[in-house]
Amino acid sequence: MIRQIHEPSRIGVYVCHCGMNIAAKVDVEDVRAFARSLPNVVVAKTYKFMCSDPGQEMIRKDIQEHDLNRVVVASCSPLLHEHTFRRACAAAGMNPFHLQMANIREQVSWVTPDCALATRKARALIHAAVRRVADHYPLAKERVNVHPAILVVGGGIAGIHAALVLANAGKKVYLVEREPSIGGHMAQLDKTFPTLDCSACILTPRMSQIRTHPNITLWTYAEIEEVAGFAGNFKVKVRHKPRYVKEELCVGCGECVSACVFKEGRVRDEFNQGLSKRKPIYMPFPQATPNVAVIDPQSCLKIMRGKCAMKCVEACPRAAIDFEQREEHTDIEVGAIILATGYRTFDARKIPEYGYGRFPNVYTMLEVERLVNAAGPTGGDITLRDGARPQTVGIIHCVGSRDRRHHPYCSNVCCMASLKMAHLVKERTGAEVFNFYIDMRATFKGYEEFYDQVLREGVQFIRGRVAEVTDWAIRPAEKGKLVIRVEDTLVGVVRRIPVDMVVLATAMEPQEDAAAVQRKFNISCSQDGFFLERHPKLGPVSTFSDGIFLAGVCQGPKDIPASVAQAGAAAAEALCLVDKGFVEIEPNTAFIDEAACSGCRTCIPLCPFQAITRDAVKGVAVINQALCKGCGTCVAACPSGAAGQNMFTDAQIYDEIEGVLADV
Amino acid sequence: MSSNVTLPVAKEFEPRIVAFFCNWCTYTAGDLAGAARLAYAPNMRVIRLMCSGRVDPEFVLAALRQGADGVLIGGCHPGDCHYREGNYKCLRRFQLLCKFLRQMGVEEQRVRLEWIAASEGDKVQKIANEMTAQLKLLGPLRLQITPRVNGRPRAAECPPAPTKGVAP
Numbered sequence: 089m090i091r092q093i094h095e096p097s098r099i100g101v102y103v104c105h106c107g108m109n110i111a112a113k114v115d116v117e118d119v120r121a122f123a124r125s126l127p128n129v130v131v132a133k134t135y136k137f138m139c140s141d142p143g144q145e146m147i148r149k150d151i152q153e154h155d156l157n158r159v160v161v162a163s164c165s166p167l168l169h170e171h172t173f174r175r176a177c178a179a180a181g182m183n184p185f186h187l188q189m190a191n192i193r194e195q196v197s198w199v200t201p202d203c204a205l206a207t208r209k210a211r212a213l214i215h216a217a218v219r220r221v222a223d224h225y226p227l228a229k230e231r232v233n234v235h236p237a238i239l240v241v242g243g244g245i246a247g248i249h250a251a252l253v254l255a256n257a258g259k260k261v262y263l264v265e266r267e268p269s270i271g272g273h274m275a276q277l278d279k280t281f282p283t284l285d286c287s288a289c290i291l292t293p294r295m296s297q298i299r300t301h302p303n304i305t306l307w308t309y310a311e312i313e314e315v316a317g318f319a320g321n322f323k324v325k326v327r328h329k330p331r332y333v334k335e336e337l338c339v340g341c342g343e344c345v346s347a348c349v350f351k352e353g354r355v356r357d358e359f360n361q362g363l364s365k366r367k368p369i370y371m372p373f374p375q376a377t378p379n380v381a382v383i384d385p386q387s388c389l390k391i392m393r394g395k396c397a398m399k400c401v402e403a404c405p406r407a408a409i410d411f412e413q414r415e416e417h418t419d420i421e422v423g424a425i426i427l428a429t430g431y432r433t434f435d436a437r438k439i440p441e442y443g444y445g446r447f448p449n450v451y452t453m454l455e456v457e458r459l460v461n462a463a464g465p466t467g468g469d470i471t472l473r474d475g476a477r478p479q480t481v482g483i484i485h486c487v488g489s490r491d492r493r494h495h496p497y498c499s500n501v502c503c504m505a506s507l508k509m510a511h512l513v514k515e516r517t518g519a520e521v522f523n524f525y526i527d528m529r530a531t532f533k534g535y536e537e538f539y540d541q542v543l544r545e546g547v548q549f550i551r552g553r554v555a556e557v558t559d560w561a562i563r564p565a566e567k568g569k570l571v572i573r574v575e576d577t578l579v580g581v582v583r584r585i586p587v588d589m590v591v592l593a594t595a596m597e598p599q600e601d602a603a604a605v606q607r608k609f610n611i612s613c614s615q616d617g618f619f620l621e622r623h624p625k626l627g628p629v630s631t632f633s634d635g636i637f638l639a640g641v642c643q644g645p646k647d648i649p650a651s652v653a654q655a656g657a658a659a660a661e662a663l664c665l666v667d668k669g670f671v672e673i674e675p676n677t678a679f680i681d682e683a684a685c686s687g688c689r690t691c692i693p694l695c696p697f698q699a700i701t702r703d704a705v706k707g708v709a710v711i712n713q714a715l716c717k718g719c720g721t722c723v724a725a726c727p728s729g730a731a732g733q734n735m736f737t738d739a740q741i742y743d744e745i746e747g748v749l750a751d752v
Numbered sequence: 753m754s755s756n757v758t759l760p761v762a763k764e765f766e767p768r769i770v771a772f773f774c775n776w777c778t779y780t781a782g783d784l785a786g787a788a789r790l791a792y793a794p795n796m797r798v799i800r801l802m803c804s805g806r807v808d809p810e811f812v813l814a815a816l817r818q819g820a821d822g823v824l825i826g827g828c829h830p831g832d833c834h835y836r837e838g839n840y841k842c843l844r845r846f847q848l849l850c851k852f853l854r855q856m857g858v859e860e861q862r863v864r865l866e867w868i869a870a871s872e873g874d875k876v877q878k879i880a881n882e883m884t885a886q887l888k889l890l891g892p893l894r895l896q897i898t899p900r901v902n903g904r905p906r907a908a909e910c911p912p913a914p915t916k917g918v919a920p
Contacts, residue, residue: 165779165783165786166800167775167779167780167783168783191783191798193786194782194783194785194786194787195782195783195786195798196794198786198787198789199785199786199789199790199791199792199794199877200791200792200794201791202794205794206794208794209794209797212797213797216797216799606832607831607832610834610836612776612777612780612832612869612870612871613869613871614871615871615872620870620871632776632780632834632870633834676802694841696835696836696837696838697835717835718802719802719803719805719806719834719835719838720801720802720803720805720806720838721803721805721806721835721838721841723806723808724805724806724807724808724809724841724845725841725845733802733806736801736802736806738808741799741801741811742811742814744799745770745799745811745814745815745818745820746818748768748770748797748799749768749770749797749815749818749819749820
């Protein structure tokens with residue numbers, strides 16, 4: 089290693105045109121000539137696409153022919169192609185860490201309109217890279233074994249699908265769901281567009297597969313408390329909330345629910361969107377998986393006041409009810425994590441002009457899903473709050489989405505969900521249905537055809553964003569009705585449409601605790617609050633934290649087919665990681681120069697991973713290479729300069745500073 | 753360090769900004785700004801580090817000493833650090849550094865610490881432009897430099913990287 093440092097640098101510089109992406113703004117020939125003039129640069133070349141096979145081949149050949157020991161590639165971001173060029177260098181027998189990239193695409197050509205200024209900036213970055221690369225020394229990636237189990241967080245359709253794919257591939261899967269049952273939003277839907285499959289009919293077989301699969305450990309009513317470790321070796325603490333019913337004993341007979349001292353339900357039934365009441369002890373829904381009762385501590389008299397006749401305990405034939413249950417924790421080790429934490433729906437009260445919460449007959453889409461459902465609060469009858477059947481129904485699209493006041497993004501599924509709902513309402517009630525839309529987006533297999541079908545069925549479509557829903561009647565026909573005021577943009581007039589029922593197609597938005605989950609798993613969120621994928625096109629299920637993958641709506645609004653497809657992709661990526669059996673760790677760890685260390689202990693409390701200890705005999709700090717993640721905080725703090733960081737040594741950074749500042 | 757092509761010389765004072773961006777949030781945001789073609793002033797030159805916690809205050813001083821008119825440090829938002837709390841460590845050092853710089857007579861607009869998330873490409877654009885405009889108003893930084901009195905020697909005179917403790 090030391091021999092190499094003192095070995096004279098022979099640097100090759102490779103400037104990429106990236107088609108016209110770089111070459112249109114940066115005078116690549118000038119930059120090449122400039123690079124060639126720098127000290128220790130033996131060869132400098134340009135090529136149309138350096139990342140292509142011929143480009144890499146050129147670098148490989150040059151390394152051998154010109155006996156290069158350092159390579160600078162000036163092209164796109166190192167986050168994109170560093171590994172490509174490292175591989176090319178390694179193939180020619182050079183240490184892959186003798187490569188440095190200059191980002192002249194994302195940071196120069198794409199953001200600098202002026203060609204001369206872009207060229208100058210590119211020169212400066214290349215100059216810095218050439219200076220820096222001379223300080224590089226050989227490093228090697230360390231291999232760490234991967235734990236073969238996988239954690240899936242969230243038991244909606246995305247989580248269920250990912251878990252089943254992995255379990256069928258023979259992997260051990262932990263599926264953790266915070267609600268008492270898996271199923272997610274899909275379990276609440278009645279039919280699914282565009283084929284009108286019954287949602288429960290296609291979902292429940294999968295739910296029971298989860299329950300019975302020998303490779304799946306299902307933990308419902310549990311949340312992730314803590315995540316530590318890294319790709320291949322995550323240590324996860326799971327918190328099990330007490331359900332006060334022993335899961336292994338309960339068979340879901342429901343005797344306890346009938347026996348509860350509350351004769352009628354008193355508590356808002358979350359599953360039915362508050363359209364019905366449930367008791368403190370309840371089954372989440374008929375097909376709940378696991379089919380186990382749960383006691384809500386917020387309303388159970390025994391838990392709240394300590395006093396109750398406890399009829400449920402008497403009624404349970406299997407003595408499954410246990411008021412002594414306490415919160416428990418389990419620690420698991422997994423190699424990969426799939427986040428499928430889903431979404432919540434936009435709170436329609438935030439748009440007061442639509443009258444949700446003010447007018448009883450303004451519903452959200454999810455509420456009407458429950459009304460349409462045979463297992464729902466009305467047994468599948470679409471009725472108004474007073475029990476009457478609606479004669480006219482207005483469905484308002486884009487409630488909370490495509491709206492600068494709330495969410496600028498399109499929620500993707502509402503057009504199709506509204507079409508489906510229009511079809512169902514018309515089929516069940518014969519009511520006249522109006523759809524108020526901005527643009528109709530039916531862009532997937534069979535969707536446009538479904539739109540045509542709904543059009544043929546005689547559903548009315550009015551193009552325009554609804555201004556308000558009001559009960560202020562100005563014509564006799566409007567008496568006792570809700571009036572939807574809208575500008576019909578195709579006709580160019582403002583219309584008043586009296587209806588009995590208003591359905592709001594509310595936006596999908598990130599879960600309330602998305603930011604907390606994001607922090608827990610150390611990933612990023614995009615500006616809309618959904619989890620950020622590693623690359624919008626080429627890394628749609630990966631995150632910036634290796635080993636953590638995304639599935640379903642937690643990454644952005646999407647429908648069931650897209651969620652399932654993404655879940656499959658996430659499962660495949662996780663499988664790749666786990667089946668490979670090892671991960672290679674970037675050798676950017678910190679180290680201590682024992683001769684310079686005064687043993688002052690400054691670095692020890694700074695390390696977020698407790699990787700630094702003090703060798704009592706030598707009186708110096710020692711960094712555990714397996715625990716160090718390479719942030720470099722200790723290096724910046726070391727008062728005697730004894731701490732260093734591989735790939736980011738002080739000398740390398742000082743050289744880079746000098747390099748970018750030089751007159752070029 | 754010259755080539756055959758002569759580049760036009762800028763008439764206006766063009767400040768030089770050295771930026772230290774953390775790999776996970778701000779550098780990614782910089783890439784995003786590029787991918788979204790958000791044009792910004794070409795005065796900022798980015799040096800990638802793994803974490804804003806790696807920013808040794810001496811890097812900032814070295815940059816100013818070697819001709820930077822401003823220094824920008826970019827890290828993850830509080831709570832979002834890839835290494836849990838490197839950005840807090842950076843903030844602590846930054847505050848101390850600011851006091852020191854004030855005593856040296858360096859205007860506070862010249863050295864900035866910004867939290868820029870991976871999704872905030874527009875913020876990279878905004879801050880690069882804002883800082884360039886401010887530094888144009890302030891003019892060049894003229895430090896009286898006595899080399900090797902305080903602080904670390906210049907990089908060129910630095911000894912080779914310490915190598916002990918590294919797995920070869």
